[in-house]
Amino acid sequence: xxxxxxxxxxxxxxxxxxxxxxxxxxxxxxxxxxxxxxxxxxxxxxxxxxxxxxxxxxxxxxxxxxxxxxxxxxxxxxxxxxxxxxxxxxxxxxxxxxxxxxxxxxxxxxxxxxxxxxxxxxxxxxxxxxxxxxxxxxxxxxxxxxxxxxxxxxxxxxxxxxxxxxxxxxxxxxxxxxxxxxxxxxxxxxxxxxxxxxxxxxxxxxxxxxxxxxxxxxxxxxxxxxxxxxxxxxxxxxxxxxxxxxxxxxxxxxxxxxxxxxxxxxxxxxxxxxxxxxxxxxxxxxxxxxxxxxxxxxxxxxxxxxxxxxxxxxxxxxxxxxxxxxxxxxxxxxxxxxxxxxxxxxxxxxxxxx
Amino acid sequence: xxxxxxxxxxxxxxxxxxxxxxxxxxxxxxxxxxxxxxxxxxxxxxxxxxxxxxxxxxxxxxxxxxxxxxxxxxxxxxxxxxxxxxxxxxxxxxxxxxxxxxxxxxxxxxxxxxxxxxxxxxxxxxxxxxxxxxxxxxxxxxxxxxxxxxxxxxxxxxxxxxxxxxxxxxxxxxxxxxxxxxxxxxxxxxxxxxxxxxxxxxxxxxxxxxxxxxxxxxxxxxxxxxxxxxxxxxxxxxxxxxxxxxxxxxxxxxxxxxxxxxxxxxxxxxxxxxxxxxxxxxxxxxxxxxxxxxxxxxxxxxxxxxxxxxxxxxxxxxxxxxxxxxxxxxxxxxxxxxxxxxxxxxxxxxxxxxxx
Numbered sequence: 001x002x003x004x005x006x007x008x009x010x011x012x013x014x015x016x017x018x019x020x021x022x023x024x025x026x027x028x029x030x031x032x033x034x035x036x037x038x039x040x041x042x043x044x045x046x047x048x049x050x051x052x053x054x055x056x057x058x059x060x061x062x063x064x065x066x067x068x069x070x071x072x073x074x075x076x077x078x079x080x081x082x083x084x085x086x087x088x089x090x091x092x093x094x095x096x097x098x099x100x101x102x103x104x105x106x107x108x109x110x111x112x113x114x115x116x117x118x119x120x121x122x123x124x125x126x127x128x129x130x131x132x133x134x135x136x137x138x139x140x141x142x143x144x145x146x147x148x149x150x151x152x153x154x155x156x157x158x159x160x161x162x163x164x165x166x167x168x169x170x171x172x173x174x175x176x177x178x179x180x181x182x183x184x185x186x187x188x189x190x191x192x193x194x195x196x197x198x199x200x201x202x203x204x205x206x207x208x209x210x211x212x213x214x215x216x217x218x219x220x221x222x223x224x225x226x227x228x229x230x231x232x233x234x235x236x237x238x239x240x241x242x243x244x245x246x247x248x249x250x251x252x253x254x255x256x257x258x259x260x261x262x263x264x265x266x267x268x269x270x271x272x273x274x275x276x277x278x279x280x281x282x283x284x285x286x287x288x289x290x291x292x293x294x295x296x297x298x299x300x301x302x303x304x305x306x307x308x309x310x311x312x313x314x315x316x317x318x319x320x321x322x323x324x325x326x327x328x329x330x331x332x333x334x335x336x337x338x339x340x341x342x343x344x345x346x347x348x349x350x351x352x353x354x
Numbered sequence: 355x356x357x358x359x360x361x362x363x364x365x366x367x368x369x370x371x372x373x374x375x376x377x378x379x380x381x382x383x384x385x386x387x388x389x390x391x392x393x394x395x396x397x398x399x400x401x402x403x404x405x406x407x408x409x410x411x412x413x414x415x416x417x418x419x420x421x422x423x424x425x426x427x428x429x430x431x432x433x434x435x436x437x438x439x440x441x442x443x444x445x446x447x448x449x450x451x452x453x454x455x456x457x458x459x460x461x462x463x464x465x466x467x468x469x470x471x472x473x474x475x476x477x478x479x480x481x482x483x484x485x486x487x488x489x490x491x492x493x494x495x496x497x498x499x500x501x502x503x504x505x506x507x508x509x510x511x512x513x514x515x516x517x518x519x520x521x522x523x524x525x526x527x528x529x530x531x532x533x534x535x536x537x538x539x540x541x542x543x544x545x546x547x548x549x550x551x552x553x554x555x556x557x558x559x560x561x562x563x564x565x566x567x568x569x570x571x572x573x574x575x576x577x578x579x580x581x582x583x584x585x586x587x588x589x590x591x592x593x594x595x596x597x598x599x600x601x602x603x604x605x606x607x608x609x610x611x612x613x614x615x616x617x618x619x620x621x622x623x624x625x626x627x628x629x630x631x632x633x634x635x636x637x638x639x640x641x642x643x644x645x646x647x648x649x650x651x652x653x654x655x656x657x658x659x660x661x662x663x664x665x666x667x668x669x670x671x672x673x674x675x676x677x678x679x680x681x682x683x684x685x686x687x688x689x690x691x692x693x694x695x696x697x698x699x700x701x702x703x704x705x706x707x708x709x710x
Contacts, residue, residue, distance in 0.1 A: 082582075090638030095580040099636075105356050106576040110635035 004115060005080045005093075011123040012080055016073035019130060022138055023072075024065040029141035032057035033148040040152040049152050057145070087125055089117055175201040179238050180246045181208050184226070188216045188251035199241045204340055207347050209235040210249035219250040226250065237344050360573040361630075367570055368631055370561035371419050378415035378556045379408055380549065381542035388533045388648050389416060389507065391631065394570050395623040397530020398486050398506040400471075400521075400652060407535045408546075409509040413467040414556050420567060421560040422503070425463035429474035431517060435481035439491045456493065461485050464501060464564060468508035472518045479525055482506060486528040503567050523611075523655065530620045532652035577626035578636045584622070586678070587642050591618045593674050594654050604673040608660035613653040620649045646671050 035056045039049040075083070081093035092114040099107050181195045193208030210218045221229045221236060224246060238245060337345070368390070375386050385401070389412065392399045401409045410426070417424035427438060440459030447453045460466065461482070471479060485491050489500045508529070510521070526532075538546060562570075592600035595612030605612060625641040632641075651667040660670065 090634060090640060091580055091583055091636055092634070092638075094582055095578050095636035098580045098582075099578045102578070104576060105358070105361075106635055107578060109361065110578050113635050 004118060005077060005084075007123045008084060008126060009075060009077075009080050011126050012075040012083060015126075015128045016069060016075055018128065019073045019134070020065050020069040022130065022134060023068050024061050026134070026138040026141040027064045028057045028061035029138070029145035031060040033141070033144040036145070036149040036152040040148070040155055044152075044156065046153050046156045049149070049156055053145075053149050053152075083126060084118065084121070087121065089114070092117055177201060177241050177244045179205045179241060179244070182246060182248050183210075184222060184248040184250045187213060188253075189213045189218065189249060191249050193235070199238070201242060202240055204344055205238040205241065207235040207237040207344060210251070212251045215254055216251040217254050219252040222248050222250045224248065233348065235347065237348070239341070239344070356573050356576045360569060363566065364570050364573045364630060365633075367562050367566055374419045374558040374561040375412070375415050377558045379412050380545045381538050382408065382412070382535060385412065385533050385535050387631075388531050389413075391624050391627045391645075392530045393420070393503070393505055394567065394574060394627045395530065395620075396503065396505075396571055397620060397624065398508070398528060400526070400529040400532045401507065401509045401535050402512050402532060403509070403535030404513055404537065405511060407537055409535050410467060410469060411556065412535075413465065413507045413509075415558045416507070417465045417467075418556055418558045419561045420465070420503075420564065421562070422464035422564050422567075423501075424465045424467065425460035426467040426469060427460050428469045429471045429478070431473060431475060431519075433474045433478045435478050436493075438478060438481045439485070439493050442494050454494075456496070456498075458498075459491075461491055462498075462500060464504055466504075466506045468506055470511060471508040472510040472521055474519065476519050476522060479519065479521060483525060483528060486525075501564075503564050503571075523653075526652045527614050527616050529652060530624060531648035533648055574627040574630050575623075577629050577634075579622060579626070580636065583637050583639060583642065586639055587618055587621050587625075590621070590642065590646060590650075590674070590678060591615070593678060594650060602674045602677045604670055604677060605654075608657060608663075608665055608670050608673075609654055610657045611655035613650055617649055617653050621645055624649065643675055646675060 032053045036049060036053045039052055044052070078094065078097055081097040084093045085091050092110070096111050096114040099110065176198050177200075179197045179199055181191045181193070183189055183191060189210060189212040191208050191210055194206055195208070197205045199205050210221070212218045218234055220232045221234075223229060226248075228250075229247065236247075238247075335342075371390055372386065375390070379386055389399050389401075393416065401412070403409055414424065414426075427433075436459065438459050438461050440457050440462065442454040443457045444452045445455045466485075468482065471482075485500060485504070486506050489502065489504045490497050491500065492498075506529075510518075537543075589600060591613050592598045593602040593612075594605050594609060594617075595601055596605045596609045598605075598612065601612075621642055622637070624645050625637045628641045628645060629635070629637045647668055650671050654667055654670060656665070656667065656670070
């Protein structure tokens with residue numbers, strides 16, 4: 001009987017191998033999908049993800065294909081007989097298989113009849129067919145594996161993360177700016193403090209102090225084009241930083257009339273006005289340059305025109321000599337300011353006259 | 355043990371029997387085939403058809419072909435059981451004394467034509483029960499064996515139901531086949547008229563004998579049945595039983611009762627004969643499917659829903675076979691029933707024609 005069915009068994013074996021491959025692929029794809037999901041949860045890198053997905057998928061495929069073939073799809077003699085009967089042989093072969101041990105004359109006739117019927121039957125009449133559930137399972141597993149793997153790789157490459165960031169409101173972003181303090185002309189003075197500071201947007205720098213060299217006096221804080229800034233306090237700090245900034249300390253040679261060395265421009269000067277420096281004390285601050293307390297004039301003016309440190313705090317209130325330290329401290333403590341701002345303001349007011 | 359001679363003899367006998375019966379019966383090939391299969395398998399046959407379609411002629415012709423003693427019992431409402439089985443009568447013995455002597459009834463024959471069986475009372479109908487199943491008759495406590503082969507070929511008219519007594523299930527179950535004899539096709543009718551103008555007598559000649567028939571039965575019994583085919587037959591029978599856990603959806607919906615184990619026996623016995631008749635030495639699913647109609651149609655009891663929907667037993671059998679074949683759930687609605695009925699009527703007449 002084995003010999004009789006040999007060529008049909010070979011063909012069915014090919015079908016069985018093919019079906020085993022399809023089912024093993026389906027299982028492997030499912031494993032790949034699960035693996036990629038796991039790597040996504042573990043936030044693995046792309047290389048790790050691909051390695052694990054391909055490794056587990058391939059391993060599953062090769063592990064699954066053999067049991068599938070030998071236990072599930074490999075055709076037994078009985079199955080070969082049933083397949084042949086399905087070609088329209090009226091259960092001749094399953095009967096032949098089941099009654100192969102019978103020795104009656106009828107059984108002998110039945111076997112001969114079956115063999116005779118099979119003599120001209122080509123193996124090609126056995127057609128390959130795959131169960132629809134298997135095809136559906138394979139398709140779904142491919143989609144699952146491809147989807148999860150693609151998602152994991154995109155996630156690992158921060159693609160997804162950047163999309164998420166774009167979706168966040170702008171205030172959630174952390175931006176940092178660099179504030180650089182420089183001396184406008186080397187040798188004319190120095191700046192004490194951190195000259196280059198990286199500050200989060202909206203936050204404050206630590207204060208720096210311009211100290212003039214011998215024979216020079218501090219003229220003011222200017223930008224690259226030598227325009228005086230609104231805030232001319234010395235020491236100075238930048239509050240509510242919104243951009244990268246470079247601030248220069250400008251020093252000028254002392255004239256003969258400069259008897260008093262007021263490094264911070266306390267208004268003890270002769271009162272000579274330098275038109276370029278905008279002396280006169282009535283200049284309005286440049287828009288956008290107000291950094292919390294810009295002055296109304298240029299330092300270095302004569303008495304009555306120069307700036308006194310205790311004159312201006314917020315640009316509008318003139319404390320002059322009426323600065324009440326106790327009141328100020330009480331108010332300052334009552335305000336809901338960040339600690340670094342309180343420190344800064346404390347430093348600032350520490351320079352004011354009592 | 356069956357040998358080559360028996361196989362050859364079976365084949366030749368069958369060929370001769372069909373040839374001779376066709377001398378008297380025009381058309382009705384499947385009815386003839388079904389009757390002969392039942393006779394070879396040792397079953398009784400219920401022939402249902404309107405008057406004049408050749409039921410009685412078929413039985414008479416078969417009696418001639420098999421060269422067997424033949425009795426015709428015309429069933430009427432006043433027919434008594436003793437008229438069928440025979441009875442003890444007082445008669446003088448050799449010494450002149452009166453003694454009871456058993457007078458054999460017409461049942462003591464090999465081929466019984468129970469004509470219009472549904473016209474007799476249930477009491478008389480039941481007189482046949484023992485004879486049909488056990489091939490013996492018990493009268494006044496004495497059992498008498500009937501000679502083999504023994505067949506009851508009964509006829510009934512499906513139209514005139516006045517004054518009839520529907521056969522009880524126990525009686526119906528003893529018929530291996532219920533065959534539907536239909537009106538002949540026009541061409542067949544032409545041949546019938548031409549043939550009967552010469553003579554109304556049956557002209558079939560002896561083609562077999564009782565002994566040979568028994569030998570043919572023995573030969574057919576040797577036909578092989580694969581387990582899977584046997585399982586299929588059992589599933590089919592179980593599928594007709596609405597209370598069974600193997601019940602088909604169709605049976606649950608349309609049947610009150612399914613078939614008895616006799617149906618399974620009848621299916622296998624007759625399928626073996628059909629297989630050998632077709633030159634095969636094993637039973638196939640197709641044999642079972644083909645014989646499901648004559649074997650099951652009188653054994654299933656339809657429920658009210660089926661009757662009110664005018665669904666026939668043959669349609670129910672088709673639905674059950676479809677369910678078993680995996681073509682699930684044919685929920686036949688009224689319009690579908692009409693289509694099925696139309697298809698049934700268009701099919702070729704014969705025993706496997708769907709019951710109307």
